[in-house]
Amino acid sequence: MDTSEQNNFEENWRRAFDDASEMPPDSVWARIEERLDEEEKERVVVLPLWRRWQNMHWMAAAGVALLAISLGGWWLRQNTSSDTLRGNIAQNEAKVIVPNKEAISKEQNKKPTPEIASAEQTAQSTIEQKEDKQADENPLQLSKKTSIASTDNSSNQKNKAGATDIAKKLPKEWAIKEESTIAKTQSSSPLPVLSATPPSNSNFKENSLQTNDLITNQLTISTPIFEATPAVEINALDGKNLRNLPGLSKKQIWVAYQAPESSAEAPKKASTKEYWASVGIMPASYNAGVAIGGSSAGRAFAMSGQNALANTTNSTNAGSNRAALSYAVQWQGGLQLNQRWSIETGVNYLQGNSVFEGTNGFNVYTNSYVNNLEAAVNLSNNLTKQYDFASAGNDKSQIQSFATNQNISNAYQYLQVPVQAGFALVKPKRKLSLWLIGGFINNIFLRNSFESGQERIVSVSGADNPYKTLSLSASTGMRVQYKMSKRWTTLISGNYQQALGSNTRSDALFEAKPHLFGVGAGLRYGF
Amino acid sequence: MKDERTLVEGCRNKDRIAQRTLYERFAGRMFAVCQRYTRSRFEAEDVLQEAFIKVFSQIHTFRYDCPLEAWIKRVVINTAISYLRKEKAYLEQADIDNHTDAVAENETALSGIQYQQLLSLVRELPPGCQSVFNLYAIEGYQHNEIAEMLGISEGTSKSQYARAKQLLQAKMLESF
Numbered sequence: 001m002d003t004s005e006q007n008n009f010e011e012n013w014r015r016a017f018d019d020a021s022e023m024p025p026d027s028v029w030a031r032i033e034e035r036l037d038e039e040e041k042e043r044v045v046v047l048p049l050w051r052r053w054q055n056m057h058w059m060a061a062a063g064v065a066l067l068a069i070s071l072g073g074w075w076l077r078q079n080t081s082s083d084t085l086r087g088n089i090a091q092n093e094a095k096v097i098v099p100n101k102e103a104i105s106k107e108q109n110k111k112p113t114p115e116i117a118s119a120e121q122t123a124q125s126t127i128e129q130k131e132d133k134q135a136d137e138n139p140l141q142l143s144k145k146t147s148i149a150s151t152d153n154s155s156n157q158k159n160k161a162g163a164t165d166i167a168k169k170l171p172k173e174w175a176i177k178e179e180s181t182i183a184k185t186q187s188s189s190p191l192p193v194l195s196a197t198p199p200s201n202s203n204f205k206e207n208s209l210q211t212n213d214l215i216t217n218q219l220t221i222s223t224p225i226f227e228a229t230p231a232v233e234i235n236a237l238d239g240k241n242l243r244n245l246p247g248l249s250k251k252q253i254w255v256a257y258q259a260p261e262s263s264a265e266a267p268k269k270a271s272t273k274e275y276w277a278s279v280g281i282m283p284a285s286y287n288a289g290v291a292i293g294g295s296s297a298g299r300a301f302a303m304s305g306q307n308a309l310a311n312t313t314n315s316t317n318a319g320s321n322r323a324a325l326s327y328a329v330q331w332q333g334g335l336q337l338n339q340r341w342s343i344e345t346g347v348n349y350l351q352g353n354s355v356f357e358g359t360n361g362f363n364v365y366t367n368s369y370v371n372n373l374e375a376a377v378n379l380s381n382n383l384t385k386q387y388d389f390a391s392a393g394n395d396k397s398q399i400q401s402f403a404t405n406q407n408i409s410n411a412y413q414y415l416q417v418p419v420q421a422g423f424a425l426v427k428p429k430r431k432l433s434l435w436l437i438g439g440f441i442n443n444i445f446l447r448n449s450f451e452s453g454q455e456r457i458v459s460v461s462g463a464d465n466p467y468k469t470l471s472l473s474a475s476t477g478m479r480v481q482y483k484m485s486k487r488w489t490t491l492i493s494g495n496y497q498q499a500l501g502s503n504t505r506s507d508a509l510f511e512a513k514p515h516l517f518g519v520g521a522g523l524r525y526g527f
Numbered sequence: 528m529k530d531e532r533t534l535v536e537g538c539r540n541k542d543r544i545a546q547r548t549l550y551e552r553f554a555g556r557m558f559a560v561c562q563r564y565t566r567s568r569f570e571a572e573d574v575l576q577e578a579f580i581k582v583f584s585q586i587h588t589f590r591y592d593c594p595l596e597a598w599i600k601r602v603v604i605n606t607a608i609s610y611l612r613k614e615k616a617y618l619e620q621a622d623i624d625n626h627t628d629a630v631a632e633n634e635t636a637l638s639g640i641q642y643q644q645l646l647s648l649v650r651e652l653p654p655g656c657q658s659v660f661n662l663y664a665i666e667g668y669q670h671n672e673i674a675e676m677l678g679i680s681e682g683t684s685k686s687q688y689a690r691a692k693q694l695l696q697a698k699m700l701e702s703f
Contacts, residue, residue, distance in 0.1 A: 009664070010664040010665075013645075013664045014664065014665055014667070016642065016645050017559065017563065017642075017645070017665050019556075020556070020559035020646075021555035021556045021559055022558050022559050022562065023555045023558065024555075024558040024571075024572055024575055025572070027572075028558075028572050028575055028576050029547065029554070031576050032550065032576055032580060032583075033547075035576075035580050036541075036543070036546065036580070036583060039584070040541070
């Protein structure tokens with residue numbers, strides 16, 4: 001048998017199907033799109049960012065740098081302030097409550113795991129572009145247009161009829177000559193010999209019936225469940241010889257990729273204007289920024305014996321502050337105006353803990369220990385004058401010998417109402433966006449709790465206290481938003497707040513200009 | 528090919544427009560492949576749908592070392608085989624090694640025969656024969672490769688192909 005003749009059978013069939021193309025109904029794409037949407041919704045994992053990592057290098061680097069600088073600055077300031085007082089031994093110091101500064105929130109952004117290119121995903125074998133032979137045989141005259149137009153599942157019968165007509169057109173030399181060979185091999189299912197009479201072959205009919213039964217059976221089967229490991233299936237053919245794939249032949253038609261012609265093809269995007277509500281928690285470093293003195297009354301106080309009781313070396317020492325671990329719980333709502341801008345407001349509960357590094361002395365008049373923060377607060381409070389040092393005048397001798405340093409825990413509780421605007425530095429193309437946030441925060445004073453010289457916690461609240469009921473802070477920060485689904489978005493933000501002016505009343509004997517740095521996380525729901 | 532890369536990258540970024548563009552570019556030819564491996568248009572649509580879902584979910588494994596169409600076609604063929612395996616189609620096939628020598632030696636001319644008619648002939652083949660015929664005659668795989676892919680012996684692959692060839696020739700003689 002001639003090898004070329006043997007190959008002609010495959011060649012002919014290959015050519016017949018080589019350029020075959022038949023557009024599926026639109027419903028197929030609709031189902032695919034539906035599945036893709038479902039899969040996106042199911043991917044609720046917070047950090048599947050690694051796939052987009054390639055486009056985020058600069059953003060991640062900037063974020064890490066910003067956080068590092070901020071934390072470093074805060075750390076440096078903390079160490080510097082504590083160094084100034086180091087070496088002084090206080091008799092009460094050992095009992096002072098010092099919040100664990102190491103518990104300051106750590107930046108928890110994990111680096112996205114870079115995509116691990118599976119080594120097992122063996123590269124598809126190199127493909128040899130086989131030159132198509134210029135076939136000597138008559139080229140197949142497949143009419144694709146006709147075939148597409150006539151696509152019909154029930155075309156079998158039609159085909160038989162049509163094929164008979166076509167057969168008449170076939171040259172005689174194409175007909176099978178060795179009928180006897182075929183006949184010999186038809187022990188199980190003898191096939192009919194070509195004849196001019198209409199098909200009277202019962203065997204073929206049986207065969208057709210069996211086929212139809214099979215089709216019917218398979219049609220009754222519901223949508224099959226595919227294996228969950230498509231990658232394995234894809235690679236099942238890796239390394240195979242693909243040189244004969246029709247898709248690789250010279251007939252391959254490469255249609256240049258055209259950018260989407262119009263927005264009409266694109267899925268219609270919903271309006272970007274949307275309302276949202278979010279909850280979040282923000283561990284923070286809060287520095288109360290308390291300074292004894294400041295106002296005219298405060299300066300007088302600082303020079304007086306009342307303050308001097310707690311200060312053996314510098315009568316104008318305003319004290320220093322140290323940040324401690326604090327937190328804010330945030331409920332916010334906002335309106336995204338467009339892809340770039342948003343406005344937002346809400347309510348935050350802030351628990352701001354800090355440490356005032358003051359001095360503590362023994363008051364011979366009251367026979368008790370008192371620290372200078374305590375004295376300043378109480379003397380600023382008209383109703384509470386538990387420690388009235390007025391009579392002490394400028395005479396510091398009564399207390400100086402007992403003065404010592406004290407780390408005074410000093411905590412604040414505020415209700416905050418922020419009014420902020422957001423600007424998208426990285427527009428939310430798909431899921432990830434980076435926002436610059438800025439605005440003002442109205443701080444509603446709730447309570448101040450500090451440690452007295454007697455090592456008990458004193459709370460200040462209500463109407464008559466040294467603090468303003470309402471004070472203002474400036475707020476700025478950056479926020480990374482990751483849209484998990486159509487409705488839900490996770491938020492990671494860095495926020496810095498600085499009081500605009502003192503939180504204390506003008507006649508108070510001390511000032512408080514707190515600042516805060518926090519890194520928070522939250523969850524947002526879009527309406 | 529820069530445009531192809533743009534398209535692939537778009538799909539990797541889950542860009543729906545890119546996904547649709549890729550689908551529209553290859554759906555026609557891939558649907559024709561699905562038609563050959565299945566026995567009805569409905570099954571072909573199911574296979575095509577699953578195949579493109581896999582294409583989009585696995586597009587990150589495409590390394591540009593072969594034409595994109597060849598890669599997509601492999602996904603489609605594997606999906607079709609997986610589909611047929613689920614259907615237990617291969618259990619129905621008999622090991623008929625003796626048929627190897629019974630292949631008709633002469634070619635059967637296909638010139639002038641409509642694509643749909645040829646497709647009908649292929650679809651009328653017994654399930655095992657149909658896959659082997661597609662993989663060997665159309666896709667160009669060798670019998671040892673087909674045996675591995677379908678989980679059958681090489682002899683079975685050869686005999687199934689011989690039977691397919693025989694049936695096709697007989698049907699052509701009968702029909703034309």
